[in-house]
Amino acid sequence: MTKVVCPGSFDPVTNGHLDIVERAARLFDEVVVAVLVNENKRGLFTIEERLDLLDRATAHLPNVSTASFAGLLVDFCNDNGVTAIVKGLRAVTDFDYELQMAQMNSSLTEVDTIFIPTTPEYSFLASSLVKEIAKHGGDVSGLIPSFVNDELKKKYS
Numbered sequence: 001m002t003k004v005v006c007p008g009s010f011d012p013v014t015n016g017h018l019d020i021v022e023r024a025a026r027l028f029d030e031v032v033v034a035v036l037v038n039e040n041k042r043g044l045f046t047i048e049e050r051l052d053l054l055d056r057a058t059a060h061l062p063n064v065s066t067a068s069f070a071g072l073l074v075d076f077c078n079d080n081g082v083t084a085i086v087k088g089l090r091a092v093t094d095f096d097y098e099l100q101m102a103q104m105n106s107s108l109t110e111v112d113t114i115f116i117p118t119t120p121e122y123s124f125l126a127s128s129l130v131k132e133i134a135k136h137g138g139d140v141s142g143l144i145p146s147f148v149n150d151e152l153k154k155k156y157s
């Protein structure tokens with residue numbers, strides 16, 4: 001059984017994130033969407049809120065679960081029987097950074113990294129941009145699930 005992890009901050013989860021998760025769910029037996037707990041950074045949504053939004057967004061995928069982790073991703077992988085890390089790539093700049101991370105992770109453990117290029121319609125999409133647009137009253141309804149949009153509006157009201 002192949003178990004992979006899709007790690008990220010997911011603050012908030014976007015349609016671009018979900019595109020990668022859904023595609024990974026078609027390719028692998030089990031997918032864990034793991035939210036990074038970064039004590040040095042305060043997100044708009046709490047870790048619990050992000051996990052709830054991810055659970056709702058992936059409820060239609062029976063082989064997808066959610067979790068959170070602090071510390072090294074490779075430790076999470078080793079502790080949870082994860083054999084590969086799945087990362088979405090939007091642009092060449094993502095590749096440069098993610099390749100370096102993949103090489104560092106492989107030097108620490110035998111967990112491989114698999115890159116999935118984003119669907120072109122989501123190539124510009126980032127949680128930080130969604131938050132910035134929503135903060136200023138812009139329409140992000142086509143970029144995130146409707147229930148995430150509702151929660152985002154509550155945060156900025």
